[in-house]
Amino acid sequence: xxxxxxxxxxxxxxxxxxxxxxxxxxxxxxxxxxxxxxxxxxxxxxxxxxxxxxxxxxxxxxxxxxxxxxxxxxxxxxxxxxxxxxxxxxxxxxxxxxxxxxxxxxxxxxxxxxxxxxxxxxxx
Numbered sequence: 001x002x003x004x005x006x007x008x009x010x011x012x013x014x015x016x017x018x019x020x021x022x023x024x025x026x027x028x029x030x031x032x033x034x035x036x037x038x039x040x041x042x043x044x045x046x047x048x049x050x051x052x053x054x055x056x057x058x059x060x061x062x063x064x065x066x067x068x069x070x071x072x073x074x075x076x077x078x079x080x081x082x083x084x085x086x087x088x089x090x091x092x093x094x095x096x097x098x099x100x101x102x103x104x105x106x107x108x109x110x111x112x113x114x115x116x117x118x119x120x121x122x123x124x
Contacts, residue, residue: 004113005022007118009119011121034096039094040092049064080095095115096113
């Protein structure tokens with residue numbers, strides 16, 4: 001049974017930083033494309049970036065200067081490092097996975113497995 005569990009969300013001030021984690025179990029590590037998404041109230045789920053089986057990352061243009069995706073193969077964990085946070089970053093953040101060595105975009109329909117999400121709230 002594939003399970004994804006995000007952690008590390010919480011409150012931050014404008015300009016602050018948070019690191020989210022996504023612990024993964026039930027799948028063969030390094031055979032999956034992993035991705036981070038976020039969703040604010042009343043908005044569609046938005047793709048942040050991906051990391052593929054060999055660690056190659058892609059990021060949405062609007063966030064690539066502040067957000068970094070990485071992974072720890074020994075811990076079966078994917079990370080999202082967020083810096084210089086802004087109130088507009090307030091959202092529920094999700095990690096997702098699809099069985100694929102290489103990632104092919106941030107369309108939500110491409111991803112099979114999702115975590116329950118973790119709330120990030122940024123205040124000024």
